[in-house]
Ligand code: FES
């Protein structure tokens with residue numbers, strides 16, 4: 001039995017500890033917003049948050065997250081979800097959309113840690129997330145847009 | 157658009173029932189995009205009820221027959237209907253149309269998304285659909301009020317009768333309207349009256365793509381479904397000789413192991429178990445002739461073949477004579493490799509096969525072909541096969557397989573398992589599964605007069621035919637020339653009096669397929685690099701050199717002028733950088749690009765900025781056009797800098813993104829897109845952004861370093877090699 005907390009909900013799963021978290025999320029919990037792209041930590045499509053940090057769920061054995069907090073795109077907290085979605089829509093980022101949940105999860109982790117990222121910070125945090133459709137210029141603009149939104153939101 | 161997928165499912169079914177089934181026969185495939193643009197379209201079959209659902213609560217659902225793979229058809233095509241139907245943009249939802257005759261492509265004659273034709277082939281049809289429905293709603297209102305239809309107007313989802321002040325919403329009129337006869341003729345708006353077409357309206361599919369709710373093929377869950385992976389031959393064309401299923405069958409979660417035509421399938425309760433089962437399989441393969449295939453051998457073969465005359469695709473004047481008399485001659489061999497599409501979403505397909513019906517959920521660009529092919533495998537009639545087109549996590553041509561490979565295989569698996577099944581390709585399966593952009597060679601010869609004027613141009617192309625052996629062969633291969641092998645080369649726009657383009661189409665077992673921009677993906681690079689070589693040989697600025705030869709090609713000139721102006725071509729590039737230029741027409745559109753690059757001492761090419769000008773006729777949604785140019789450039793840049801599939805002992809050497817790299821965010825240039833205003837018919841945007849970029853970069857590298865790179869990809873290792881030489 002493995003105890004999991006995903007998006008604030010507790011689960012007890014009878015599953016081998018080596019199964020990658022990605023497939024537990026998708027097949028067992030049936031949360032399909034987290035995508036499979038490579039299975040080797042090369043593309044970022046499977047990005048989730050583990051205790052607030054971005055992680056590639058395709059190479060994270062589920063046993064490793066027992067007792068920790070996992071958040072998927074479906075459970076992203078409103079304080080991050082709202083500005084990110086607003087910016088993503090304003091910049092019309094998605095094309096096919098497949099990589100976008102992973103992009104947003106990586107961007108959310110970046111902005112939590114660094115609400116005013118410089119270009120180099122964006123490069124460092126986002127270059128592990130591939131987009132075959134080539135939405136990179138818009139992802140960069142959307143992150144810069146959130147950065148502009150964030151201080152206003154936290155102003156007294 | 158956060159409507160749940162179940163609602164969409166019901167929409168599919170209703171629409172299927174409404175339009176019925178039927179075998180789609182007959183193809184009409186023109187050779188090139190320019191011909192598509194010019195093709196006199198047959199009068200569109202107007203069945204407004206097949207396209208538009210107006211609910212009593214005023215929500216309007218527009219069914220889109222084209223696959224949404226990122227190119228924006230779930231927005232641009234509803235815009236065509238909404239313009240004429242006088243809808244409020246906020247009223248609109250989108251659903252995927254089922255596979256049915258009403259939705260066949262107006263030019264290709266079968267339901268398919270490809271050739272950058274979605275807007276151009278729907279331009280008349282969907283505006284007519286919208287206008288017809290508008291007239292039916294007006295007529296319904298006029299009948300209710302006993303007034304003349306001409307005295308009524310439609311606006312923002314309502315019909316009004318100004319004289320009496322009466323008005324009714326579309327929702328309240330829809331039921332009656334849908335039973336009225338479809339008008340024989342409707343007047344379409346004058347472009348000056350467009351309110352929607354030409355606006356950068358927000359995409360209708362964004363919300364579901366940023367909150368994780370969008371349903372791709374991989375996300376489909378149906379009751380009692382197994383998840384399956386296949387062990388396919390490691391060599392193209394190989395067959396299973398024998399296999400042992402015992403160990404695989406013992407893996408927890410594995411439910412079945414079976415042989416199917418393409419290999420051995422392992423089905424389990426979930427993906428991970430299926431994958432562990434596959435690892436435990438023991439298979440002996442009969443690898444066949446493919447086992448000796450190697451890229452290096454193929455390259456040698458092509459290098460020899462390119463020295464011998466091929467089948468003539470285009471001939472003007474006398475090239476041999478002109479070359480003999482030229483003051484200066486140039487010769488060069490260009491080469492591009494096999495490429496995988498590497499869509500972000502690996503291939504997958506869900507099948508529920510029953511005695512009398514088959515239901516399929518997948519991301520496909522080719523509903524018409526897949527429906528027929530699935531029916532043939534299942535022993536059913538096409539109308540007994542339902543295709544649910546899910547969102548596509550990228551297509552780039554891979555999901556329009558002329559043999560419906562991934563759908564046919566999944567139906568074969570469902571047949572063997574007798575249970576609903578989702579077949580998933582791992583990234584490795586997807587990358588090694590073939591259907592690549594062909595490896596191509598081109599030998600170029602040119603002759604210049606003493607003043608630098610080009611007198612002769614010859615391009616000899618060697619590469620597998622994509623079309624041979626498909627259902628499209630009869631329509632698209634003429635006199636031994638597969639039009640897609642020479643597109644972009646045979647219609648050289650430059651005014652050169654003596655011209656020859658010839659072709660060899662050798663065969664081998666590597667499956668090849670259209671890859672974003674098809675033949676243009678090599679000819680754009682080769683032609684635009686070699687013309688740059690001619691410019692350099694004649695000592696002329698690359699822009700001025702092209703301009704002189706394009707005086708009879710106004711739309712090439714248009715994008716050339718715009719891109720050089722926007723990139724400030726006449727001023728030097730920022731220190732340490734150089735610029736390269738390319739212009740190429742494809743799929744009816746004209747695109748010019750200027751790339752600004754630097755090359756470091758390790759041979760690493762950095763592309764800092766790309767300025768792009770596009771003329772795609774009248775623009776439906778300018779933001780979509782820009783996004784497609786950006787995407788096309790980055791896709792082409794991945795191929796220009798990194799992409800290469802190679803074979804050794806018949807095996808594909810690459811497997812995942814570590815050995816088949818694609819451009820990442822930190823390698824992505826700043827991109828600046830400009831659109832040439834036009835009132836011509838709309839033409840393609842999904843593919844035309846891709847062909848020029850490799851040449852623009854190669855030409856910039858030449859400007860930066862004097863090194864001429866004639867082989868893709870332009871990896872740092874190859875640049876270093878060239879620096880030494
Ligand atoms: S699927 Fe995890 S990084 Fe690609």
Ligand code: FES
Nearest residue numbers: 096097131132133
């Ligand atoms: S939007 Fe298609 S892969 Fe990123």
